[in-house]
Amino acid sequence: MEPVATTFFFYMLSGLAILSGVLVITRKNPVHSALALILTLLCLAGLYLMLYAPFVAGVQIILYVGGIMVLFLFVIMLVNLERSQREKTFNQQWIAGVAAAVVLGALFMSIYVKGKALFAQPVVPFPEAENTQRVGQMLYSNYMFPFEIASLLLLVAIIGAVVMAKKRI
């Protein structure tokens, strides 16, 4: 099936992502921030879908929204929210903030100007019917080594977490 109204959905999803991203940092209530972050992640999953990467979109929802954010909320609900409500949201680091924003803006502008020359050939997306299969084949053939290194890193993180959390092993 041909995609319909791609431009509309692109602007809707990216607009929602930016809006909820701003809400994440401006809400005083941490639970509201976390919910806005969930909305951002969902919009990103939608954008991945539009880039013909359904597998990445599915994994984004399962891991980030279904797993990590639920644990985030779990932790936030256990802390005392009333103290955080009284605290200031921003800590007056205007100079650093403006500098970072200028650098990022310059980066975006340069990509916007030179982008067409840099990425002249649009990458042909895999056909939708075998997209996931191709990702699997790539992961287990061409990118075997980086994949294994990533899993090793995760293993180290798990062991580290257990060592730090448990006093007596």
Added chain:
Amino acid sequence: MPDFITRYLDKQVTVTPGQYGSPFWALVYILLVFGGVSLAVVCMNWLERKILAHMQIRLGPMRVGPHGLLQPIADALKLILKEDIIPEGADRFVFWIAPLIILLAVFSVYCVIPFGPTHAITDMNIGILFMLGVSSLGVLGIVMAGWASNSHYPLIGALRSSAQMVSYEVAMGLAVVSAVLMTSLNEQGTGTLSMIGIVRAQYAQHVWFVFKFFPLGLIAFFIFAVAMVAETNRAPFDLPEAESELTAGFHTEYSGLRWSLFMLGEYAAMIAVSSIAITLWLGGWMRPFPNLLSGANWDLAFSLFPALTFFGLAGMTFYSTRRMPKHSYFRIQTMGLGAFGAVFALIGLILLFGPVRERIQDIYWFILKIAVFMYLYIWYRGTFPRYRFDQLMKVGWKILLPMGIGVLMLTGVMGLKTEIWQLVQHLVHG
């Protein structure tokens, strides 16, 4: 008649409305599924109370309509008319949106459930992944409801629920992966995540995955069957709403229509996860023995089953009509029961027609399998005592998870063995 209607009524259609790209049929199927699931939830409400009552040697609802058949309608009316209370100090927006999120998550799952090879809203390449992901969003609604109520019992219920769901999702995912691994045992050596593709793989391999590599498929199915009860917060894993400890758990503060949305979400989620289990392990829409008992005669014999089921229901209803008390006070109830029987018989007659019979039978087998799961859910609730929270965690992390990893590894080994065996055969003969 418009082109898209005539083309779909043609016998040769092999794609789902979503793949076919017809907004009309996709809309029709969305409405059908939404209405059908809501109707099924209403039926479940009555059946659960009735079956539980009979298990405990009670009668259950008997007053509203014959054998209490109109009780769900009365309940629904009561819930709509009830006052809708938002507690003092609650987070109004989050409180308001939480039941909607649960409903949204649950009903999105139905997008990819194949009720038949052509009877699905759409078929996605990442079908099963999409289902697991979206159904895991339901926990967000529960957590939000519990937190926004600004009350102790709901908060504890929400905490329990999130811990429980995150724990059981892991075991569930491992069981699913072992079933997906089984789909890759074909000529090309690539599996599929699409729900329709998984059922087709079972047809091609001449076996339901629950019996594949006996007992590996059975163990994986068992892990999923336990985890799915925990995922839907049903007894014996209903700690988030344990009424003896937490009043009603995460939805203590909800009332009226909003509370009924939680109930709708819970029952719809039960049907959704059951249909995942059916698609992955129990052959989806396939009738029993599609390969062994194939041929026109067997096809005809099996396609009579839907009509026979409804005739059976009609017969049971007419028998109950005979057993109603003969007092004039029960006359209207007896007539009502007779009317139910007449409707069942009429549906049975419609299902006898050739075109209807051929189109309906895959849906029938799917729904029959769902019905078995729904009965099991009620049966669990009637028999098992509730787990303590540490026991729940122990079952999830120390029993189901290692079992899942073991099954996954052994499935891989068995699959490799099959492939090597095929290769050897190929070398010897060719």
